[in-house]
Amino acid sequence: MNDERCEHGITHALEEHQEIRQSNKDLLDYLDRPRPEVSASESWEWAVSLQEKLTTLHARVSRHFRAEEGEVLGKLRDKHPHAAGSLDALLAEHGEMLKELRSLIDAAMTYAEARQPADPCLRARTRRLLVAMSEHEAKEVNLIQELMFTDIGTGE
Numbered sequence: 001m002n003d004e005r006c007e008h009g010i011t012h013a014l015e016e017h018q019e020i021r022q023s024n025k026d027l028l029d030y031l032d033r034p035r036p037e038v039s040a041s042e043s044w045e046w047a048v049s050l051q052e053k054l055t056t057l058h059a060r061v062s063r064h065f066r067a068e069e070g071e072v073l074g075k076l077r078d079k080h081p082h083a084a085g086s087l088d089a090l091l092a093e094h095g096e097m098l099k100e101l102r103s104l105i106d107a108a109m110t111y112a113e114a115r116q117p118a119d120p121c122l123r124a125r126t127r128r129l130l131v132a133m134s135e136h137e138a139k140e141v142n143l144i145q146e147l148m149f150t151d152i153g154t155g156e
Helices: 003-034 043-079 081-112 122-151
Strands: none
Touching: 003 043, 003 122, 043 081, 043 122, 081 122
């Protein structure tokens, strides 16, 4: 039964990965649009919209990470102690990405107040985070597949 819950958790996590990829793509598309100057009247709308998109992404990713940590990565860690280092590294990235998302939300809110954020590279930072999230997902999926193939006897 525990293996079935883990497999269900993996399936669910992979489905959520697709949703998160779509959110990231939408956010990247938004970032490609011209950004108004801080002093322009439309800068408030741009910044508030960015802040809302980042807040939505934070909520989705936070829920996903918590479920993944309990239903997938934690159970894989128990079942495959030899992979503990790799799994722990992935788990640590969850906290780092959420922290950066919160920092970006704060910077977008500052921009919405018609003040220059402490870090004026808001779009570049957001893009870097989205790339890091994509790379994290790839590492996660590769490790999960490797561990599953080992389980069924086709791995080394």
